[in-house]
Amino acid sequence: MSELRKDIISGRWVIISVERGKRPTDFISPSQKKRGGFCPFCPGNEYTTPPEIMAFRPADTKANSPGWTLRAMSNKFPALQIFGDLNKSGEGIFDKMSGIGAHEVIVETPDHMQSLATIPRKGVEDALWAYYMRLTDLRKDRRFKYVLIFKNEGDAAGASLEHSHTQLIALPIIPKLVKEETDSAKRYFDLKERCIFCDVISQELEFKKRVIYENARYVALAPFAPSAPFETWILPKKHESSFYPPENNFLELAEIFQVTLKQIDKILDIPPYNFVLHTSPFVDEINDYYHWHIELVPKLTKIAGFEWGSGFYINPTPPEESARFMREAKI
Amino acid sequence: MSELRKDIISGRWVIISVERGKRPTDFISPSQKKRGGFCPFCPGNEYTTPPEIMAFRPADTKANSPGWTLRAMSNKFPALQIFGDLNKSGEGIFDKMSGIGAHEVIVETPDHMQSLATIPRKGVEDALWAYYMRLTDLRKDRRFKYVLIFKNEGDAAGASLEHSHTQLIALPIIPKLVKEETDSAKRYFDLKERCIFCDVISQELEFKKRVIYENARYVALAPFAPSAPFETWILPKKHESSFYPPENNFLELAEIFQVTLKQIDKILDIPPYNFVLHTSPFVDEINDYYHWHIELVPKLTKIAGFEWGSGFYINPTPPEESARFMREAKI
Numbered sequence: 159m160s161e162l163r164k165d166i167i168s169g170r171w172v173i174i175s176v177e178r179g180k181r182p183t184d185f186i187s188p189s190q191k192k193r194g195g196f197c198p199f200c201p202g203n204e205y206t207t208p209p210e211i212m213a214f215r216p217a218d219t220k221a222n223s224p225g226w227t228l229r230a231m232s233n234k235f236p237a238l239q240i241f242g243d244l245n246k247s248g249e250g251i252f253d254k255m256s257g258i259g260a261h262e263v264i265v266e267t268p269d270h271m272q273s274l275a276t277i278p279r280k281g282v283e284d285a286l287w288a289y290y291m292r293l294t295d296l297r298k299d300r301r302f303k304y305v306l307i308f309k310n311e312g313d314a315a316g317a318s319l320e321h322s323h324t325q326l327i328a329l330p331i332i333p334k335l336v337k338e339e340t341d342s343a344k345r346y347f348d349l350k351e352r353c354i355f356c357d358v359i360s361q362e363l364e365f366k367k368r369v370i371y372e373n374a375r376y377v378a379l380a381p382f383a384p385s386a387p388f389e390t391w392i393l394p395k396k397h398e399s400s401f402y403p404p405e406n407n408f409l410e411l412a413e414i415f416q417v418t419l420k421q422i423d424k425i426l427d428i429p430p431y432n433f434v435l436h437t438s439p440f441v442d443e444i445n446d447y448y449h450w451h452i453e454l455v456p457k458l459t460k461i462a463g464f465e466w467g468s469g470f471y472i473n474p475t476p477p478e479e480s481a482r483f484m485r486e487a488k489i
Numbered sequence: 490m491s492e493l494r495k496d497i498i499s500g501r502w503v504i505i506s507v508e509r510g511k512r513p514t515d516f517i518s519p520s521q522k523k524r525g526g527f528c529p530f531c532p533g534n535e536y537t538t539p540p541e542i543m544a545f546r547p548a549d550t551k552a553n554s555p556g557w558t559l560r561a562m563s564n565k566f567p568a569l570q571i572f573g574d575l576n577k578s579g580e581g582i583f584d585k586m587s588g589i590g591a592h593e594v595i596v597e598t599p600d601h602m603q604s605l606a607t608i609p610r611k612g613v614e615d616a617l618w619a620y621y622m623r624l625t626d627l628r629k630d631r632r633f634k635y636v637l638i639f640k641n642e643g644d645a646a647g648a649s650l651e652h653s654h655t656q657l658i659a660l661p662i663i664p665k666l667v668k669e670e671t672d673s674a675k676r677y678f679d680l681k682e683r684c685i686f687c688d689v690i691s692q693e694l695e696f697k698k699r700v701i702y703e704n705a706r707y708v709a710l711a712p713f714a715p716s717a718p719f720e721t722w723i724l725p726k727k728h729e730s731s732f733y734p735p736e737n738n739f740l741e742l743a744e745i746f747q748v749t750l751k752q753i754d755k756i757l758d759i760p761p762y763n764f765v766l767h768t769s770p771f772v773d774e775i776n777d778y779y780h781w782h783i784e785l786v787p788k789l790t791k792i793a794g795f796e797w798g799s800g801f802y803i804n805p806t807p808p809e810e811s812a813r814f815m816r817e818a819k820i
Binding site for chain 1: 492494495496497498499500501502503504505506507511512513515516568580581582583637639645646647660664665666667669670673674685686688689692696712713714715716718719756757760763764765767784786787789791797798799800801802803804805806807808810814
């Protein structure tokens, strides 16, 4: 079984895949990806994936057969394993626990050639509903402290399969960057009795220069100090601590999300990208200090030694510029 | 001038290159690198670089002419600029300062085809001396709080030039990851009156399984919770808070550093890699809690959405395995 290990100095946890341990030669001869070849996510190939956990499909179609418009299943090569106990233990001064968690895949479209930017708007809504339903289901498992929803689109962004899909990892600990954000937001609230994200949004809506797009309920921003060019955040304008469907729909979120993806595809020629959904940890889902949001980053620059060794980023594109380019994109 | 901007939520600072602002098309058509073509770091081409800051060269050769064995100069396209005041200011609730700093390049060998792993041992010693001399010089400038020394080797690790070189960035703030390490080490010392790194080293030397190599003064380890496969740390066995030449030489550090690089080249077939030197910030250089070290990471996996969005890494190679492969490498 995989292990979760804590770096004693930084406090960062890592997943060490013990069974699938890669040997040096695995890195020298990179695995051949079947680009344009067999795709396990295409309709008709459902038998090659783990059984579906949920799907949007007509009532007259069977599970694990074609007909679906969205399909979620366990990752075939999960980083963490769903069965077992956490078994927290020490190794001398070090801390570890067994690699318990969930690792799922949400295939948002049966069409191999489409992406979240190109499918019908309804497909984006459905994807958001699937994220919400999986979150709601996994929060019932008391072993899990956090569920991270993210997407790797394109080889350079870490996708090992070409067919559009979102991933989800349920974790027995709160990841470092999420904990840093919630801790920082808590400190700000203690000081000011205001949500730090609400203050940022209010200032950005006044300044305008880093606003990319807005609708009645959401705003897309280039953050003031982005770690990478064209980094984009999508946030609810009114305070919401956790990801959920206001008035029981995701219409407006699907709209702003797809507009932003189309803008990025347009001006950067369909770049590889990552997005991640940051929401409040289960332990304190409804609160006044944290504000859920999506962070979206096209993969345009390489993380080099300086960034990796310092946590200090060099960004060659000012966010005021990237916001303007995106605003002016003709989509 | 570039700007340093602080992310209000995470506290992370970024360098925003305002003048060299990259437009979307700069990312679509990546710049052509002159692989195998003209190299500004090769002897005879000294006139194409900024003037040398220091060099190791025979007394009968002139500055900025061939004959050198090591040469340091300003980066031709610096991320930060040496002249000017810090001008700390706000933009509403945000914090920024002008992009003051130093960005230098140390070319460790005149031979385009060599690397730190293949040059004579004396060349590695000279490189370490150059790091030390530049550190000692830059610490005199009271605007600088930290100097980060790092290397990007190979295109995938972020090197834009093929000819072996180390980089140095002097910063007006302490980078986030360094501050986290020193803060954490301080807390551990307050609790235990011991250096956390000394405790780790002592345990690893007893366990043996993650020790890669050692000589009288230094040890190379695979850390217990490495963020990436074959991550390697080199540390002095006895407590030393800041990078310096014990007994006025770098003989043993050059030895272990080159052995480690040779092992990595051997078992991973000369992979791209990054290293970074972490030493105590200038403000408290001689202390009991922090332990300087080199962190070395071959670039074998892609940073994907999960890692970037969570600060939580998945490592497919247990450090006990990577240490064994490196120990057994026939170099």
